[in-house]
Amino acid sequence: MTSASVILELRGIRKDFGALAAVDGIDLAIAEGEFFTIVGPSGSGKTTLLRMLAGMEQPSSGDILLRGRRINDLPANRRPTCMVFQSLALFPHRTVGENIEFSLKIRGVSKVERRQRAHGLMRLLRLPEELYGKNVTKCSGGERQRVALARALAYDPEILFFDEPLSAIDYKLRKTLEKELKDIHRETGKTFVYITHSLEEAMVMSDRIGVMRQGRLVQVGTPNEIYVTPNNKFVSEFIGDVNVFPVEVAGPGRLRSSAIAGEFTAPKLPSGFSKGHLVIRPEYLRFLADPSGAENSLKGRLYNEYALGSRFQYQVRVGDQVFVVEKLRQQAYGGRLDDDVVIGWDARDSILVTD
Template sequence: MQFAPAIPPGRYLYSGQTMSSEPILRLDNIVKRFGQFTAVDGVDLAIEEGEFLTIVGPSGSGKSTLIRMLVGMEEVSEGAIWLRGERIEDTPANERPTCMVFQSLALFPHMTVGQNIEFPLKIKGRSPAERKQRALELLALLRLPEHYYTRNVTQCSGGERQRIALARALAFDPEILFFDEPLSALDYRLRKTLEKELKDLHERTRKTFVYITHSLEEAMVMSDRIAIMNSGKFVQIAVADDIYAKPVSRFVAEFMGEVNLFDIEGTTSDDLHGTGIEIHVNGQAGEFGISLAPNEKGTLMVRPEFVRFLSSGETSDFLVRGILRAEYALGSRIQYKVETANGSKLTVENLREDRYQGAIGDAVILGWDIESTHIIRE
């Protein structure tokens, strides 16, 4: 597995402005061990001010442990955390200017909505009048009715509780707002709505958001940058499009949704050994950076939506013959499974309007272009 370097400052644009050179949060070789087990294994990261960064990984990848160390609820075994140039890894959670929205939301059940939102202000010693004014502002910001101020949190719905937790975290006015999978308990439609609300909120508040989730879709919708984590390490950190189109490993490619992967070796012929893939590229391969030296091993990747059914006589850069085995309706798209001559399976996804006109069992020719092809070298 390899590290992808953090994106150099200034290269990547977001919200119409260039990132400043000083990261708001910098992690320097962070390690966390629980006895013999290493949960987080030497993580480096630079988070830019105002960025929405999502850390994605399967359960057990160490992302929760990492975020708990960042807010100060877990001790760091090794390494340093820098917040605006100040080392904070030994600062207790209650003295760090960061705040987290918990997976369980952690709303205080013995308090009203208003008391919950005002809690951080009460701790900071603000006057009751000021507290109430701010709580009402936040209720409005999160589109909650004003009369919820006196409502008990236990009487609120899942989505409302979500917004209350967010309002409370914003009342704290943190330098960085962390999220520990707060949407995972909600149903699909509500999650979709809240994802967009969260993105809007990020744009309106311009705060630095660091979000962790196991759901890639969630990450893709909201984030400026995505960091993929596996076995306690970052596998790739990049903007969503790059992670989707140019994954650095098979793990990332597969984690980012349906994908066709072929083990290949560099070749000089116009056929990839054993894969049944014919190459019809006219000396362009090198230009797109997908050429392999003869005998060099790699993985060829193409996303299902870039593969299309070719009519006889039509050609494309890459071409495979096979038999259509199955068809699944996925809503707006249709997914097909095609078995090639050597037994490997290919997944194709077309929009409903581009539906393949034929039947299961047909001999078909599939093709895709070099622009949608990516070679993974591990």
């Protein structure tokens, strides 16, 4: 990323609440036009971070730079950024049109022009025109999401912030809106900074993802990098079900585990690695009819199976350790529960991570 394309830069941002550091030193550069998502469990400090970026909280230390200009002391109403809130925070005493036009009215834009802008945005967000004069509390959940987005876009911000706006929505609508949001991002070309606790949601939409834990960014990368090469156990466990067990180096290219008997072939060892965790995604585990040719194999018992729609998930018990295996429907395992099974994986499909 060249410095010219950086729109927002964070340098050593901290936020202390008494003795507790909610945000504990964050350095980050977000590029112009990027869809950047910060993912973290609740209490990881992501909302506090976003509120500082939007100007609703002051950092205890560190600098926020917008196109190289320090904006720490600029209050939210004078920053060229806008936020879509978790509760959406629509104005319940106003119509859809008045909500969308709020920032324009504040700026003294004429009534005709306001109306024009609002109708343009409603078209962009596929809001039916007749909603314009309707009270915003009469709108459906999906319509309200779009009104909130339209209201923020009407401000014409350089960066749009999103504080988990989709978290309270049912699954199906959420999936639709995730994709819509990505489309809107393409169409407007604006920089989006999004916050969520769902790595899955982040993966669908983002250009890059930052994973946050206890006030720090533990990994920043593309969705693919985060999924394929998580750099620690926390990140690897953040998306879906995953198999993780402790390992240490047993010899050149070999690993052993305190949890499972036997030795395993290691993937490429990170430099200086002596002990950590081995991560295997459930889709990389196979049921083996003949274990002799496999790089790694384990004997276990098929404990349960779950239909996930397009896939099947199996729970295999190996000693005290539970392994999760996933197969596409067409490749479903035909056995019965309590069968003795052998599962295996290729070393290159496993990932070594530190804590």
